[in-house]
Amino acid sequence: MSPASSDQTKGVKKLRSIQRAFATGIMRPLTPDQHMKPKWVDGTSTKKAVAKFVKPNDRLTSYERIEIYNRQYWYRLIDCFYEDFPGLRALIGEKRFYDLTVAYLTKYPSNSFTLRDLGNRLEKFLKQNPAWLVPHEALARDILKLEWAHIVAFDGEALPPLEIDSLLGGDPATLRLGFQPHITFLACSYPVDNFVLATRRREEPKGEASNAVTNRKKVKAAPKIARPKSEKIWLAVHRSDHSVFYKRLEPEAYLICTALQKGLSLQAACEKALRGKKNVDDFGSKLQAWFTQWAAFGWFCPAE
Amino acid sequence: MPANRFNNYTEYGIGIGLRVPHYQHILSRKPTVDWFEIISENFMVDGGRPLKVLDSILEQYRVVQHGVAMYLGSTDKLDREHMRKIKRLVKRTNTPWLSDHLCWGSVDGRYTHDLLPLPYTFAAAAHVAQRIREVRDYLEVPILVENVSSYAEFHASEMTEWEFLSEVVEKADAGILLDVNNIYVSSQNHNFNPYDYLNNIPHHRVGQFHIAGHSKFEKYILDTHDHPVLDPVWKMYAHAIKLTGPTATLLEWDDRIPSFDEVHREALKAGKFCEELVREPSIL
Incomplete structure (x- = not known):
């Protein structure tokens, strides 16, 4: 394997590990008050876990940024189930x-x-x-x-x-x-x-598939x-x-x-x-x- | 400026997303519309009403396919069953080009049904480019990749989003579906100048535009597609088409969908910017 292809393999492996961590974060059930769970899958702090791969900005912490996706995941799927x-x-x-x-x-x-x-x-x-x-x-x-x-x-x-x-x-x-x-x-x-x-x-x-964010419908x-x-x-x-x-x-x-x-x-x-x-x-x-x-x-x- | 190879040299004008609440109006009144964009996955079925409606639309209108689930940035293998179904639909619609998103959405066989952002790394760009080439070779139509709106950024990123998009399409020799609203949404969420984005991508690769409305919250903006297009996005669009030339443009309205006429009126506003360019090509 050439050095370039070895780097590429490592890069894709890293990409996969980020995707696995991201998916883990967003596919976990929300708390009863519609927040991301405070504990990560291994029992440690979710805030610390997501801060390892997601950047904060001047308005949102890493946790809050992933939480947007966590909510979207559940709102979209639950809406679909309600219709089916x-x-x-x-x-x-x-x-x-x-x-x-x-x-x-x-x-x-x-x-x-x-x-x-x-x-x-x-x-x-x-x-x-x-x-x-x-x-x-x-x-x-x-x-x-x-x-x-x-x-x-x-x-x-x-x-x-x-x-x-x-x-x-x-x-x-x-x-x-x-x-x-x-x-x-x-x-x-x-x-x-x-x-x-x-x-x-x-x-x-x-409803249909679309590429828009799902608003929380008033059920x-x-x-x-x-x-x-x-x-x-x-x-x-x-x-x-x-x-x-x-x-x-x-x-x-x-x-x-x-x-x-x-x-x-x-x-x-x-x-x-x-x-x-x-x-x-x-x-x-x-x-x-x-x-x-x-x-x-x-x-x-x-x-x- | 002529249409380019990424949209199969077609001059398509202003289109509208084909949505269920408008089916009856379109099929009974047959309004004049340049083209309709369909979400591929809504028609990748084995039979029934969706295909019946599609066939009726195809008798009257030009249709372009836009996908939401190819997940070009996923690290799972390309879903062959999904690809076969897309190809079957491509044959049915005769779409001049096919678009999907520069994102990922599945890992280890689990699907999130969302358009998730990628870390902007060289390895990710090479990986996505390779998958785009595979898809294009299999489907035998030009592929456009669309920039997504996002709410998260990664420590691993090695470049800006527009550099990443450029790197991907250059490596894949693919086109761009430039979603101006998504650039605006991400620029507000990630504190960058959206005009830096517009000015620094390969303009000759832009085969289509998306415009849409969004929703502003206290700390971030969501890409909700449930409003008319807002002024800052129209301004960006006017700037963008000066860089690319008149290009096929599509208004997306996916939630709280108003009447067909209202959506059509909003879409046709984009046509005015394009007409201005045609009247005064010197501004290009």
Whole structure:
């Protein structure tokens, strides 16, 4: 290695160490009164730690300068989370939702260039930390699944759809169908579709990435919407004509869709849906109506 | 002065940032606008309404891509998935040039979603320049790097911000997206003369300008993009275009966004400075 390239390697190593220290400073949760934590990660003084790499000026200490970024980090991410999960926020309440957001993002900081993916490990986090959802755990999990499905449906991939005609004449024992990547099928223990729709109506339109600093928004109180009572529902969260819809399905329709999604043939999927059913006389016409409608929505695409 | 190679020799005039609250107005009324700047990351999706809107805009308008997450100064490896998505979007928009920031924002795979300042060292400049070259070779469009506003300075810095910017673009043979408001914000936060900045960068590399509003606090200024452009920034802009010649200019308004007409009116003020230069080229 030439002396020049050795110096460059050392220089980039130093740059990385500064970036790690800076990121450590700004990604740590704020104190309850919205300041940077006074203790650094090793228990020493944060003021001393940041003064090692950030200069003060005539108006601000090194600590105060980094604190601007520390606040911006949290304001930006919390705003994004409020927009992505309005239903969960309405259910568990303002304070708990804020604390949950901070706890989640501390454990799982963003691992993607896009804020769209910020909540991609929230379900996993809540499985590991179910206490956040007590006493409405099942309802909260249903809401969370629906709100993540909404994000997927909003901008997920759409493949060229299969027309209904292309399904006709195929052998049901071997015919396999795929679904658009933006569709999610959900079996819920609560009618969360109405609940989430009600909360979304109360929210501002979704924000965008920009290169501006985020002002601390005055957070509106979580909308007070009655908690739904337990009732099984089955949903397809999909996109049609560029808008997201929550379509309720009959349980047999849900079983067929999820079986097809798993790669079962059309015949096997229908058999699964009908297993244990006594009265199946009108099933043929129902099936025809469902498939016609689903094809009209453009749900089908070739199986992988 | 003609457009330069960093903006693909295009004469683009005055643009506006494409923002959600204006979609309906733009698509239904089709106002006359020289061009729209899009935030690349808002359209780097697999499908849905964002792409539908973009395609409708592309039928009527010229679009330039501006990124907020390439993090040219990060020491992590370039995110190949991110690059592939940008390239796919470049093909869709046919952007004549592509800009992103002279900053970092991720380390060890953790993303801050912020535009963080770099220490102004020779090693950092060489590192960033190398990444810009990689990006340009992969994307096959001219790259402009934008100066960010900042609130912190590093002990490690070996030069001024404008020296650092110049060092990077010369080493990378890249263009500059000169954000005049960001220079003003940083000059107030770090006690330097913003005209020293404007006078001492390679003017022939400036392919685009940004102008925007900011917010003043007791001890510092924040780059909030939620106001009209303030007088000191207009004065700097007037000075800057005398140095560069009329150059594509974009008004950013990202928060508390007013009506489309109000944003457009504010943007067109920049056009008056450029028209003056065209009428009286002797002042160049």
